[in-house]
Every structure is written in structure tokens, then in C-alpha cells.
Amino acid sequence: MRWGAGSISGDMTRTAVLALLARRGPLSRAQIAELLGMSPATITQSTKRLLAEGLLVQQAPRPSVAGRPSIPLALVPESAHAVGIQVAHEHVTGVISQLDAEVVHSFRRDFDPAAPRALATLTALIRAEIDELERRGLPLSGVGVAVPGIVEPETGTLRMSVRLGWTGLPLAARLRETLGVPVFVDNDISAVTAAERLYGPGADEADFLLAAIGQGIGLGMVLDGAPYRGAAGAAGEFGHMPVQTDGPPCACGNRGCLESSVSTEALLRDARAAGIVSGEADLDDLDAAARDGDRAAVELLEAAGTLLGRALAGVINLLGPTSVVVIGEITVLWHHLDGPLRRVLLEHLLPAVRETRIEVRPWDDQLIAVSAARVVLGAPLAAHRQKG
Ligand SMILES: [Zn+2]
The missing domain is CATH 3.30.420.40 (ATPase, nucleotide binding domain)
Structure with missing residues (x-):
């Protein structure tokens, strides 16, 4: 896997390891290094941090042909969660996704972006999902919001959306300010593409x-x-x-x-x-x-x-x-x-x-919301890096 400049993550090794384990299931450090084309030392260092954070766990050693037993590393699915939101011009779709990308909660509500308090309504819908996580005692990595329109990747500002009728809206900054959690805003198709790059067959x-x-x-x-x-x-x-x-x-x-x-x-x-x-x-x-x-x-x-x-x-x-x-x-x-x-x-x-x-691909009407959550889970730094 090659990772070019301009990638969504600030720590590409971390992102690549998390996405690979989500795609392929438990793997040893040597297998991870080989599949990602990275040095074993880099992988050892990166997985050490992920183990310390509780995102990964070591499984029982398996005998290996080379002699030394290999220790598979696996994701801890419930160790991180993200809220993924798709804003469309007639509805909002939301999911709560855990680290292995499994959806544990979802909703779909009618939405009118032209309503006077549309942004407050959207914020309330996201707030309800964050409350849901808190009620269950589950940790939140951040919120990913996917919108139709042109979004500045560095700031999460929606420059223009013909569909929503929103122009020059610093959406990530507004949501972050009101919700008090990391928020990553992206164009809907870019979010799906980034998730596909991390987790899909296109990886x-x-x-x-x-x-x-x-x-x-x-x-x-x-x-x-x-x-x-x-x-x-x-x-x-x-x-x-x-x-x-x-x-x-x-x-x-x-x-x-x-x-x-x-x-x-x-x-x-x-x-x-x-x-x-x-x-x-x-x-x-x-x-x-x-x-x-x-x-x-x-x-x-x-x-x-x-x-x-x-x-x-x-x-x-x-x-x-x-x-x-x-x-x-x-x-x-x-x-x-x-x-x-x-x-x-x-x-x-x-x-x-x-x-x-x-x-x-057969159409899945949760795909965009799930992708927004996956980007936040795979590249948790993406939310922190958007400054606006
Ligand atoms: Zn046109």
C-alpha cells in the first residue's frame, strides 16, 4: 500500500495499521510490516502505542514455521467509537460506529436545510448521538460529517453547496464549538473515497x-x-x-x-x-x-x-x-x-x-454516514487537524 502526500491522516502508520486490521482481522507484527511495506521497527513502535492506548490487544501465540511463535494483534472493537453523519437536502442519516467499523446505532430523520434553525437542528441530532454513547459508557473519538458541496479539507468550511443552499459556512468550527468534541467535516463523496482507500477493496x-x-x-x-x-x-x-x-x-x-x-x-x-x-x-x-x-x-x-x-x-x-x-x-x-x-x-x-x-456496488443508504465515521476512526487526527 502506498500512502501519498496529502493523506487525510497526520500519522499514516497508525491509520494504515488500524485499517489493515479492520480489513483483514488479526495479524502478527511481521505480517503487518510485510503487507504495508513498512519496516518491522516502524510497526513495532506504532503497535506499541496502539496497545498502550487499548485499541489493540495481543492474542495467544500461534506456532510459526520460522521457529519463534507469532503473536497476532487484534483490534479491540469497543475501544473507540465515532459518530458519522450524512447531511442531505431532505434528510440526515447518522450512525455510531465502533473501531472495527461495525454500526451499533443508526437513525434517519427528515431535514430541511433551508429552515431558519437548520444548523441548530443538525447540532441537536448529533448531540443526541453523543448522549447515547455517554449513556452506554462508550468512548468517543470524534464526529465525522459528510455534506454535498465543496469543503476546504484544512478547515472543514463548506464553501458552497448547491444542494443544501449553504455558502461560506465554517461548519466544522461551529459544530466543534457547540459540541465540544473533535469534528471532521468533508464532502460526502470524498469521505466515501477516503473510507474506500482505508477499508474497501480499493485499499x-x-x-x-x-x-x-x-x-x-x-x-x-x-x-x-x-x-x-x-x-x-x-x-x-x-x-x-x-x-x-x-x-x-x-x-x-x-x-x-x-x-x-x-x-x-x-x-x-x-x-x-x-x-x-x-x-x-x-x-x-x-x-x-x-x-x-x-x-x-x-x-x-x-x-x-x-x-x-x-x-x-x-x-x-x-x-x-x-x-x-x-x-x-x-x-x-x-x-x-x-x-x-x-x-x-x-x-x-x-x-x-x-x-x-x-x-x-449495490446502493446502501447508510454508506456515506458510515464512511464519515470510518474516516474519524481510521484517522483520528483528521478531526484535530481541521482548524477553522
Ligand atoms: Zn451544473
């Missing part, structure tokens, strides 16, 4: 992309081993890639952005306008119409798959990742999008990147 890949497609469209990037955020966290606005002249108006104020044609909102809008589904319909209804062979539904989704494929081909040709992970509500419709998308990729990808894997 061993130095170059991968994460395309999140739902009501909005974002792109998480890990390039050369490190999350790529752009100047002040502004990278990854895949949804606002201009793909059509005179296309539909976009929430950003422009026209013809990718998001204005292939977000789940845009697809439902077009399906309603074409009389494919009724006003109350959701993605499952659109899926059913296409499965039943409704010609207009099939054509709509074929056009969406083609457009998405062309945009993705551009990004893959540009960045050369080994894989692209696709997440989000749109995966319900993937069955219809996959064919046209792959045809376009085959047509437009340069030979050097034709082997890029496209991996589609």
Missing part, C-alpha cells in the same frame, strides 16, 4: 475513481496513492462537466451539465415529461417500465448510459485509473445503462486504459 490500489450518481453526481479520486482534492477541495464536480450544448438547465445555473441529464432527478423528470411514469413515480417504476419493454423508457435509459459512458471515457482517458467504482441510487437502473455505457467506453477508451474495471 490496495494506488489509482482509482469513485463515481457517485444519484440526485447529484460526484467523483472521488485517489491518484498516486493519495486522495486528490484540487485547490481548496474543489475537484471532483463530475456532475458539472459540460456535455451538451443547449442541454437542460442545471442547479448550478448553467446548462447542459452531465448532472442535468443523467442524475436520478433528471431521469425521473424526463420520464414524467415523456409520459413513461406518473408524477409520484420513483426509480423502481422507471426500471419496471424499461423491463416491460416500454420503448420510450428503454430509449431514455440508453441515451443516459451513452452520455454517462462518454463522460466517463473522457475522465478515464485523462486520469488512467485501474478501476472505477460506481455507487449511488442510479445503480437500481444499472441493468439498462450498462450495455450502452460499455459500448461507448469500448469506442472511446484508448488502448492503454481499456482494461480499467468498472465495478458497480
Whole structure:
């Protein structure tokens, strides 16, 4: 595993050890050193601190072929907890996650970011989770908050969120001040990408992309081993890639952005306008119409798959990742999008990147909240490092 500059953690060895043990289960110091490509001395020093803090425990020695018995080290799941929060434009999802990333409590509440006391409401929801931990006598490492929009990684300030309608909000600083605990605020897709880099199947890949497609469209990037955020966290606005002249108006104020044609909102809008589904319909209804062979539904989704494929081909040709992970509500419709998308990729990808894997994950509506908690657990220093 390579860890590039600009990583989310101030102590990369610590983060790497915790994430590896969460992924792989108990391992000896020698195995950890080998898998992380670090020196045994570095691992011995790092695990010594983690043992002293009670985050790790030594298991019974196992006989080893080399002669000396090996002592597996394991995470102590209940030794650390984080609250993970996803703020979306209609709801807030929250989880309490323990060190091994197991969720021990979760909630989902309707939320109106435009309400006059929206921030106070959000703070109260987080406070309730912290109280829940206190009631159970469990230690809190910090709170991770994931929001749609551009977040400065150094400060946790939300520069702009089209979805929430919030601009220039020092969210991490405000929450930290009111709650009195470490708070880490990040863009939602960046949080999922960072968690994927630490705990997911992508942990061993130095170059991968994460395309999140739902009501909005974002792109998480890990390039050369490190999350790529752009100047002040502004990278990854895949949804606002201009793909059509005179296309539909976009929430950003422009026209013809990718998001204005292939977000789940845009697809439902077009399906309603074409009389494919009724006003109350959701993605499952659109899926059913296409499965039943409704010609207009099939054509709509074929056009969406083609457009998405062309945009993705551009990004893959540009960045050369080994894989692209696709997440989000749109995966319900993937069955219809996959064919046209792959045809376009085959047509437009340069030979050097034709082997890029496209991996589609079933959508999990707790994923973003869980990822926010995981970032805090894996990189506890991330919360302390955000100053604002
Ligand atoms: Zn736009």
C-alpha cells in the first residue's frame, strides 16, 4: 500500500495499521510490516502505542514455521467509537460506529436545510448521538460529517453547496464549538473515497475513481496513492462537466451539465415529461417500465448510459485509473445503462486504459454516514487537524 502526500491522516502508520486490521482481522507484527511495506521497527513502535492506548490487544501465540511463535494483534472493537453523519437536502442519516467499523446505532430523520434553525437542528441530532454513547459508557473519538458541496479539507468550511443552499459556512468550527468534541467535516463523496482507500477493496490500489450518481453526481479520486482534492477541495464536480450544448438547465445555473441529464432527478423528470411514469413515480417504476419493454423508457435509459459512458471515457482517458467504482441510487437502473455505457467506453477508451474495471456496488443508504465515521476512526487526527 502506498500512502501519498496529502493523506487525510497526520500519522499514516497508525491509520494504515488500524485499517489493515479492520480489513483483514488479526495479524502478527511481521505480517503487518510485510503487507504495508513498512519496516518491522516502524510497526513495532506504532503497535506499541496502539496497545498502550487499548485499541489493540495481543492474542495467544500461534506456532510459526520460522521457529519463534507469532503473536497476532487484534483490534479491540469497543475501544473507540465515532459518530458519522450524512447531511442531505431532505434528510440526515447518522450512525455510531465502533473501531472495527461495525454500526451499533443508526437513525434517519427528515431535514430541511433551508429552515431558519437548520444548523441548530443538525447540532441537536448529533448531540443526541453523543448522549447515547455517554449513556452506554462508550468512548468517543470524534464526529465525522459528510455534506454535498465543496469543503476546504484544512478547515472543514463548506464553501458552497448547491444542494443544501449553504455558502461560506465554517461548519466544522461551529459544530466543534457547540459540541465540544473533535469534528471532521468533508464532502460526502470524498469521505466515501477516503473510507474506500482505508477499508474497501480499493485499499490496495494506488489509482482509482469513485463515481457517485444519484440526485447529484460526484467523483472521488485517489491518484498516486493519495486522495486528490484540487485547490481548496474543489475537484471532483463530475456532475458539472459540460456535455451538451443547449442541454437542460442545471442547479448550478448553467446548462447542459452531465448532472442535468443523467442524475436520478433528471431521469425521473424526463420520464414524467415523456409520459413513461406518473408524477409520484420513483426509480423502481422507471426500471419496471424499461423491463416491460416500454420503448420510450428503454430509449431514455440508453441515451443516459451513452452520455454517462462518454463522460466517463473522457475522465478515464485523462486520469488512467485501474478501476472505477460506481455507487449511488442510479445503480437500481444499472441493468439498462450498462450495455450502452460499455459500448461507448469500448469506442472511446484508448488502448492503454481499456482494461480499467468498472465495478458497480449495490446502493446502501447508510454508506456515506458510515464512511464519515470510518474516516474519524481510521484517522483520528483528521478531526484535530481541521482548524477553522
Ligand atoms: Zn451544473
